[in-house]
Amino acid sequence: xxxxxxxxxxxxxxxxxxxxxxxxxxxxxxxxxxxxxxxxxxxxxxxxxxxxxxxxxxxxxx
Amino acid sequence: xxxxxxxxxxxxxxxxxxxxxxxxxxxxxxxxxxxxxxxxxxxxxxxxxxxxxxxxxxxxxxxxxxxxxxxxxxxxxxxxxxxxxxxxxxxxxxxxxxxxxxxxxxxxxxxxxxxxxxxxxxxxxxxxxxxxxxxxxxxxxxxxxxxxxxxxxxxxxxxxxx
Numbered sequence: 001x002x003x004x005x006x007x008x009x010x011x012x013x014x015x016x017x018x019x020x021x022x023x024x025x026x027x028x029x030x031x032x033x034x035x036x037x038x039x040x041x042x043x044x045x046x047x048x049x050x051x052x053x054x055x056x057x058x059x060x061x062x
Numbered sequence: 063x064x065x066x067x068x069x070x071x072x073x074x075x076x077x078x079x080x081x082x083x084x085x086x087x088x089x090x091x092x093x094x095x096x097x098x099x100x101x102x103x104x105x106x107x108x109x110x111x112x113x114x115x116x117x118x119x120x121x122x123x124x125x126x127x128x129x130x131x132x133x134x135x136x137x138x139x140x141x142x143x144x145x146x147x148x149x150x151x152x153x154x155x156x157x158x159x160x161x162x163x164x165x166x167x168x169x170x171x172x173x174x175x176x177x178x179x180x181x182x183x184x185x186x187x188x189x190x191x192x193x194x195x196x197x198x199x200x201x202x203x204x205x206x207x208x209x210x211x212x213x214x215x216x217x218x219x220x221x222x223x224x
Contacts, residue, residue, distance in 0.1 A: 017209070030222065
């Protein structure tokens with residue numbers, strides 16, 4: 001038997017957050033393949049790690 | 063860094079029954095948000111637990127964030143006694159969920175999965191609408207922004223179709 005869920009009702013709090021979502025990034029991602037999305041995520045992780053490392057170094061530098 | 067391709071190949075290659083959920087599932091659906099780990103819900107059957115134990119075993123799983131040197135043993139018994147595991151491995155961070163808040167078990171999520179063909183392997187991923195429902199039901203304030211983005215993705219997909 002197929003389970004039929006009621007449609008998602010708009011939640012006012014989530015709607016408020018939605019106003020700040022950058023839809024250009026979403027549209028760009030939707031044009032990519034799933035593999036490309038994961039590879040981008042890994043590149044973002046590397047970038048975040050590098051920033052974090054640079055921040056640590058800056059704090060410990062004399 | 064978490065090596066998503068290697069983790070997915072490791073689990074699928076060993077025949078582990080699992081569903082990608084959380085931030086990695088959001089990425090698969092088009093999210094641009096940064097996530098650090100792979101979240102999966104795994105089937106709690108004896109056979110699957112054995113597969114999971116031997117698949118991750120060679121990659122030195124250890125409790126993420128725990129001090130080194132704890133008597134943590136990655137084996138079938140540990141998996142049977144626990145339910146959810148937050149792990150660091152040689153391939154990166156992975157969270158194993160026996161069940162998730164707002165979503166339940168592997169079996170409960172299975173009807174709402176999509177199949178992904180990625181990195182030369184096949185895996186199940188929670189469908190976008192169910193992912194939103196699960197995150198809404200979990201009711202964590204930290205998820206609000208992620209839910210908003212997922213709902214925006216759903217709308218953008220709808221627009222692209224119409």
